[in-house]
Amino acid sequence: MAGVIGWDEDVPTGVLIGLTPLGGEAVAAEVKKDRTSGHMELLHVMVVDDDEAVRKACCEIAGRLGCVVVGAGNATAAQAILKDHQIDLILLDLKLPGGGGMALLEQVKMLHPETAVVVMTAFATVSSAVEAMRIGASDYLTKPFALEDLTLVLERAGQRHHMDVQSRQLRERLRTQQGVSGLVGQSPEMEKLYRILSKVAFSTHPVLILGESGTGKELVARSIHFNGTNAAKPFIAVDCGSLVPTLIESELFGHVKGAFTGADRAKEGLLATADGGTVFLDEIGELPLDLQSKLLRALQEKEVRPVGATQARPISARVLAATNRDLATMVEQGRFRKDLYFRLNVVNLRIPPLRNRREDIAPLAMHFLAKMQKETGAERVFSDDTLRMMIEYDWPGNVRELENAIERACALSSGPVLHMGDLPTQLQDFRMQRGGSSVANGMEQADEDNDLAAPKAGIVSIAELEKKAIMDTLRQLNGDKLMAARLLGIGKTTLYRKLKEYGIAEA
Numbered sequence: 001m002a003g004v005i006g007w008d009e010d011v012p013t014g015v016l017i018g019l020t021p022l023g024g025e026a027v028a029a030e031v032k033k034d035r036t037s038g039h040m041e042l043l044h045v046m047v048v049d050d051d052e053a054v055r056k057a058c059c060e061i062a063g064r065l066g067c068v069v070v071g072a073g074n075a076t077a078a079q080a081i082l083k084d085h086q087i088d089l090i091l092l093d094l095k096l097p098g099g100g101g102m103a104l105l106e107q108v109k110m111l112h113p114e115t116a117v118v119v120m121t122a123f124a125t126v127s128s129a130v131e132a133m134r135i136g137a138s139d140y141l142t143k144p145f146a147l148e149d150l151t152l153v154l155e156r157a158g159q160r161h162h163m164d165v166q167s168r169q170l171r172e173r174l175r176t177q178q179g180v181s182g183l184v185g186q187s188p189e190m191e192k193l194y195r196i197l198s199k200v201a202f203s204t205h206p207v208l209i210l211g212e213s214g215t216g217k218e219l220v221a222r223s224i225h226f227n228g229t230n231a232a233k234p235f236i237a238v239d240c241g242s243l244v245p246t247l248i249e250s251e252l253f254g255h256v257k258g259a260f261t262g263a264d265r266a267k268e269g270l271l272a273t274a275d276g277g278t279v280f281l282d283e284i285g286e287l288p289l290d291l292q293s294k295l296l297r298a299l300q301e302k303e304v305r306p307v308g309a310t311q312a313r314p315i316s317a318r319v320l321a322a323t324n325r326d327l328a329t330m331v332e333q334g335r336f337r338k339d340l341y342f343r344l345n346v347v348n349l350r351i352p353p354l355r356n357r358r359e360d361i362a363p364l365a366m367h368f369l370a371k372m373q374k375e376t377g378a379e380r381v382f383s384d385d386t387l388r389m390m391i392e393y394d395w396p397g398n399v400r401e402l403e404n405a406i407e408r409a410c411a412l413s414s415g416p417v418l419h420m421g422d423l424p425t426q427l428q429d430f431r432m433q434r435g436g437s438s439v440a441n442g443m444e445q446a447d448e449d450n451d452l453a454a455p456k457a458g459i460v461s462i463a464e465l466e467k468k469a470i471m472d473t474l475r476q477l478n479g480d481k482l483m484a485a486r487l488l489g490i491g492k493t494t495l496y497r498k499l500k501e502y503g504i505a506e507a
């Protein structure tokens, strides 16, 4: 019989209760045999039980599993320990003297929410274990419990703790832009995304990534894979929107030799090739209905049947899917299978459009500029107006449009400063539409910096506006008249004429 802890009816107290038949060496051997996780050494455990024998037994087993263990005989002692020590897991007897167990649990969950609590209760009081789980206990043990039960609970807590630590570290890396996949952005929306991402990276469930085109869905999928536990396994992206249906089928599920004309040899499908890695199904909304059924079966059964094959093959790939379509509406319209939608939508990650997180635009722009500098070796900066315009623009093509705009500006610009004239036409058009307010803003700045004669009465003549616009532009371009004429949208000769006319030839 395996050792039993907490069996205090026919076993005398004061020794490792119920462990006597195993003896010290046997306990160690049993624990070693059961040990499956390598993360126990990270776990700081506190055992809170007024029954010294049970406390000692639990401490010894946790210690043998590699945990750093401390015991407390009552709630006050436990509180004192919690004040000075980082405790990852508490094994808590609910029946502490004075009903203190439940109160201690509540206090721990409030003051130390990251500390896991496993409650120990007598068989007769299982209902209090249920109540404890409701308050936040992560697990429970019913006394008397077997050695393996305790080992299992400690193993589980160790694994959970390890995952939590990894997930916290990943979130921090993502926040500080050190994420392996280079996700940039610290808006509250992106912070929220990192929080979910750092959790799903360590699971194997499907994840549905939603967002407009160019918001970074594939980058997020890569980030999930390359920050997860199977990062060394393949990441395979399949664009369901650009492949013809017959090709998608044989790509995903494979085919046997002679399955169709041209299939002169057997081919393994990507779901099988991924072999423990990730298959990223981009544009999942474009997948034809019959293939949706086939994919659903593959996800449910964890096996695929290649085209033309009679036998199914096991698969172990994780599936991440993305779409810029409204899948829920497609389900209502009967264009997407409801059961597949539910299967993929276990967790969903919604990436907001760039216009809804404008604080990310400048960091992203800087990121892409730095990337270009690495590629070309040319150092460049944005003029203030260019950056302001980029922040105000709505970016319907999202991050991809921003990246392309900066690449283009770098290619076109003749000097180290990227001006508005270097941005693509859609931004120029936007600038024209916003012209009034931009000129006004420019004037405000000019007034501050140059103290140009701003009319106090609030009425500004067109000539005055024009003069200020020219002055302001020249000031920002360090007197580069050629560039000023280009950005102002007038010819070089016109600019010289106006400089003379307004008496600013020396500007």
Ligand SMILES: Nc1ncnc2c1ncn2[C@@H]1O[C@H](COP(=O)(O)OP(=O)(O)OP(=O)(O)O)[C@@H](O)[C@H]1O
Pocket: 182, 183, 184, 185, 211, 212, 213, 214, 215, 216, 217, 218, 219, 220, 282, 324, 364, 367, 399, 400, 403
């Ligand atoms: N947060 C981000 N940080 C850095 N780069 C980003 C970010 N989001 C997107 N990008 C970059 O923008 C470009 C478009 O991203 P991606 O291809 O992942 O978008 P998508 O949503 O999958 O687009 P589509 O819907 O068109 O397939 C890529 O070059 C990607 O590296």
